[in-house]
Amino acid sequence: RPARFTLDPAFTVGEAGPRLFGAFVEHLGRCVYTGIHEPDHPAADEAGLRTDVLALIRELGVTTIRYPGGNFVSGYKWEDSVGPVERRPRRLDLAWRSTETNRFGLSEYLAFLKKLGPQAEPMMALNLGTRGVAEALELQEYANHPAGTELSERRIAHGDKDPYGIRLWCLGNELDGPWQTGHKTAGEYARLAAETARAMRQADPSVELVACGSSSRSMPTFAEWEATVLAETYDLVDHISLHAYYEELDGDRDSFLASAVDMESFIEDTVATCDHIGARLKSKKRITLSFDEWNVWYMSRAQREAATADPADWPEAPRLLEDNYSVTDAVVLGSLLIALLRHADRVAVACLAQLVNVIAPILTEPGGPAWRQTTFHPFAQTSRYGRGQVLDVRVDSPTYATAKYGEVPLLHATAVRDPESGAVTVFAVNRSQDAALPLEVALHGLEVTQVAGHSALADADPEARNTLAAPERVVPHEVSGTTLQGGTLRATLEPLSWNVIRLA
Numbered sequence: 001r002p003a004r005f006t007l008d009p010a011f012t013v014g015e016a017g018p019r020l021f022g023a024f025v026e027h028l029g030r031c032v033y034t035g036i037h038e039p040d041h042p043a044a045d046e047a048g049l050r051t052d053v054l055a056l057i058r059e060l061g062v063t064t065i066r067y068p069g070g071n072f073v074s075g076y077k078w079e080d081s082v083g084p085v086e087r088r089p090r091r092l093d094l095a096w097r098s099t100e101t102n103r104f105g106l107s108e109y110l111a112f113l114k115k116l117g118p119q120a121e122p123m124m125a126l127n128l129g130t131r132g133v134a135e136a137l138e139l140q141e142y143a144n145h146p147a148g149t150e151l152s153e154r155r156i157a158h159g160d161k162d163p164y165g166i167r168l169w170c171l172g173n174e175l176d177g178p179w180q181t182g183h184k185t186a187g188e189y190a191r192l193a194a195e196t197a198r199a200m201r202q203a204d205p206s207v208e209l210v211a212c213g214s215s216s217r218s219m220p221t222f223a224e225w226e227a228t229v230l231a232e233t234y235d236l237v238d239h240i241s242l243h244a245y246y247e248e249l250d251g252d253r254d255s256f257l258a259s260a261v262d263m264e265s266f267i268e269d270t271v272a273t274c275d276h277i278g279a280r281l282k283s284k285k286r287i288t289l290s291f292d293e294w295n296v297w298y299m300s301r302a303q304r305e306a307a308t309a310d311p312a313d314w315p316e317a318p319r320l321l322e323d324n325y326s327v328t329d330a331v332v333l334g335s336l337l338i339a340l341l342r343h344a345d346r347v348a349v350a351c352l353a354q355l356v357n358v359i360a361p362i363l364t365e366p367g368g369p370a371w372r373q374t375t376f377h378p379f380a381q382t383s384r385y386g387r388g389q390v391l392d393v394r395v396d397s398p399t400y401a402t403a404k405y406g407e408v409p410l411l412h413a414t415a416v417r418d419p420e421s422g423a424v425t426v427f428a429v430n431r432s433q434d435a436a437l438p439l440e441v442a443l444h445g446l447e448v449t450q451v452a453g454h455s456a457l458a459d460a461d462p463e464a465r466n467t468l469a470a471p472e473r474v475v476p477h478e479v480s481g482t483t484l485q486g487g488t489l490r491a492t493l494e495p496l497s498w499n500v501i502r503l504a
C-alpha cells in the first residue's frame, strides 16, 4: 500500500530559518589547515583561503558557522590565535593529539565568514574547560567592543578596526563527557555557565548564549544534566545544545536508516526537560535548542585508529576523521535534516559537524582538488528549498522491523512552504533497502498546481561514494512520472532514496 499524508497550510510546525543550515569548523585534522586554509594552494587567495573550497561552501548553502571547537575549544587560548602570525605560539592540542600552529585564528575566521557572504554568521565557542569567566569576558571585549580599551585597541592594532559583532556564543563544549579537557559534573558546569552568562550579559545584554547539553542521548547523565544546568541558568541563556552522531554498526543497515527516530526522540526529550524546568520556575520563557553537532560519523573506526596512534607523535594537521560517505550515509543525513525540520518550532540553530575534510560534506587534497561528498547534496538541496513554513506532516506509512527501534515507518517526510511564492517542497526518505515506495500526498488549501521537479539520490550500489578518482560518481538525478492531479501528489520513491519534490 502507498504511504500517505496530507498537507494543509492551516497546520504548521514552525518557521525554518537560515540558522538550521549551519555548520562547524573545528581546529581538528585538516578541517582548517589544507581544508579551508592553504596559502600554497594554486587556488588560494591573498588571505590563504582556498577559493575552490569557498565556492563549494557557498553552494552548500551554509549559514551559521560554529568555531573553533569542539573538544579543541576546551584547551583553546584565544590570545594565541591573534596578532602577527609569525609571533603566534605553537601549542599542544590535547583533544586531538596534534600540534596547533595558530596560523589560522580569530581574525582569519571572521575574514573567512566575510568572504562567504552575508548569510555566514559567527558562532563562537568559549573555553569553559581549562578557563573561566575572566577569559570569556576578555575574548568578548577583544571581539566586540568598538574601541578605547586595552583589548579593543589590541584588536585594532592587529588590523581589525571594526568590532566583529559576535552575537551567538557557546558556553563551552561537551563538558558532560569524561574525554573533555576540564570535564565537569552537572553542578560544577551549571555554576560556571551561570557565572559566565551573567558576566557576559553585564558587558552586553544582547548576547545570545548556548548552554552545554548532553554530548549524546546515550550519556548516563542525559536529562539530569540538562535539568541541573537549566535550573541554574534558565533566565541567563537562550539555547541548550544537543550533539548526535550516527553510524551503521555490525551491518545493521535497517537500524542505521532509522537513525532519525533517535534524533527526534532526543529533541523531544530535551524539550520536555527544558519545559519541566520552565514549569518549575513558573517561567513563560521557552528555551530553544541548538543542535550544534550532528552528522553521520564512523566513530567506532576513529576510536580504533586513535587507540593505535603513537603517543609520542604530535602531528600538524593530520588526516583525522576523514570519513568518505556512501549513498546510504547521504540518505540517512537527509533523514536527519527532515528530523530537524520536523522540530523547527524548538530547534533554533543546527550545525552540521563538520564542514571540510573532518566528517564533512566537502573533501580536499592538499595542493589538489576539492569535491562534494554524497552527503553534500541533501544538505545543499534542503538549505535551498527548506526555508519557510514547515507544514505539519503526519505520516501513514507501511513499516519495517528494526533491531534498535522496533517497527519504524518506511517513509520519513516533511514539507516546507515558501510564504512568499506559495511553492511547497516535500522532502522524503524511503527507508526500504529493496522496495520502491508509492507516495500519495493530499493537498488542501495550497496554491500549487504542478510538479516543478522531483530529484532523488539513490543508486543501484548503496555503497557508492565520491572519491578523488571519481568525484562525481554520485549526484542526484531527476525522476519522471511524479504527478499532481486533482489535489493529489503521486510519486514513487526508489529503494533507499532521498527525495526532493518541488511543487509550484
Ligand code: AHR
Pocket (backbone or CB within 6 Å): 026, 069, 070, 071, 072, 173, 174, 215, 243, 293, 353, 354
Ligand atoms: O565533531 C567532532 C567532535 O565530536 C567534537 O570535537 C566534539 O565536540 C564531539 O565529540
